[in-house]
Amino acid sequence: MLVTARVPTMAGLLETPSGPRQLRTLLDGDALVVAPGAYDALSARLVEEAGFPAAYMTGFGTAASLLGRPDIGLVSSTEMIDHARRIASCVAIPVIADADTGYGNPINVIRTVRDYERAGVAGIHLEDQAMPKRCGHMSGKVLVTVGDMVAKVQAAVAARTDPDFVIIARTDARGVEGLEAAIDRAGQYREAGADVLFVEAPESDDEISLIARSFG
Amino acid sequence: MSELGFRIVIFPIGTLLSGATAVRSFLARLRRDGTPDATLTSLPTIPEFADSLGMVEVRSLEQRFGTSSAGTKEHP
Numbered sequence: 001m002l003v004t005a006r007v008p009t010m011a012g013l014l015e016t017p018s019g020p021r022q023l024r025t026l027l028d029g030d031a032l033v034v035a036p037g038a039y040d041a042l043s044a045r046l047v048e049e050a051g052f053p054a055a056y057m058t059g060f061g062t063a064a065s066l067l068g069r070p071d072i073g074l075v076s077s078t079e080m081i082d083h084a085r086r087i088a089s090c091v092a093i094p095v096i097a098d099a100d101t102g103y104g105n106p107i108n109v110i111r112t113v114r115d116y117e118r119a120g121v122a123g124i125h126l127e128d129q130a131m132p133k134r135c136g137h138m139s140g141k142v143l144v145t146v147g148d149m150v151a152k153v154q155a156a157v158a159a160r161t162d163p164d165f166v167i168i169a170r171t172d173a174r175g176v177e178g179l180e181a182a183i184d185r186a187g188q189y190r191e192a193g194a195d196v197l198f199v200e201a202p203e204s205d206d207e208i209s210l211i212a213r214s215f216g
Numbered sequence: 217m218s219e220l221g222f223r224i225v226i227f228p229i230g231t232l233l234s235g236a237t238a239v240r241s242f243l244a245r246l247r248r249d250g251t252p253d254a255t256l257t258s259l260p261t262i263p264e265f266a267d268s269l270g271m272v273e274v275r276s277l278e279q280r281f282g283t284s285s286a287g288t289k290e291h292p
Contacts, residue, residue, distance in 0.1 A: 012270070012273050013270070013273060013274070013277065014277075026224075027223050027224065031218075032217055032218040032222065032223065032224070032225060033223060033224040033225070034224075034225050034227070035224060035225070035226045035227075036226070036227045036230060036231055037226065037227055037228040037229055037230060037231050037232060038231065039229075039231060039232045039235075042269075043231045043232075043235065045268075045269065046231070047231065049268065054224075056226040056227075056228060058228040058229060058232065060228060060229050060232070061228065061229055061231070061232040064232055064236075065232070096226070196223070196224065208220065209220055212220035212221045212222060213220075213221075215221070216221040
């Protein structure tokens with residue numbers, strides 16, 4: 001495919017791949033982009049070695065591998081960004097990174113976006129949970145208001161320096177406010193400028209279809 | 217997923233869970249047998265694994281930049 005044809009295996013020590021452009025090219029292509037999770041640099045290399053066009057830095061896996069703890073918001077932004085830098089540095093494929101809640105309000109989001117961008121990832125996802133966040137598939141999640149999240153997405157879009165850097169807006173509303181609210185939130189995040197929408201934890205195939213139809 | 221209109225799919229923790237399961241399995245055998253011998257046939261050698269991490273490139277960079285380890289024994 002597009003990326004793997006040019007760079008058949010891992011990133012050389014002297015390479016400086018352009019993650020955001022590569023990811024945009026993949027997203028603009030015809031093939032479904034499959035991005036397995038990388039929980040550390042080694043697993044990112046294995047994802048690349050296996051031939052996948054992109055890797056996904058998982059927050060769940062980061063909490064597990066860095067701290068040996070569950071994904072309940074214990075990993076700091078600094079630790080996440082350091083982790084992202086090491087992962088993005090050792091592969092030539094684009095890396096999408098979990099950026100949790102953006103680690104605060106829209107002002108924090110500005111710094112978060114800048115630092116992830118400098119870390120060399122192709123894009124990040126921000127979610128509408130209140131801090132401390134928890135894994136999207138756990139119970140007990142608390143959301144911020146739609147307005148607060150819209151402001152964060154707008155801040156993220158304004159903060160990126162490379163227009164190709166991909167901002168993914170995730171909503172965790174399905175398990176808290178229901179599917180209809182989740183789809184409504186995602187729509188508002190799209191209007192706020194999100195490039196990709198991520199409706200977390202739908203509960204059936206029908207829900208997945210409905211989400212797809214809502215933004216088709 | 218593609219037919220539904222999705223552009224990207226992530227599999228966040230499949231690598232983590234399968235990696236942890238493989239490590240558990242290795243550790244259980246080591247604990248039981250007191251030696252890793254039974255597991256070794258299915259594992260890469262140290263040089264093979266180092267090569268998969270880019271040791272081939274490192275050796276060529278050592279040649280190119282004439283570092284002191286260039287030309288020495290290749291074991292990591």
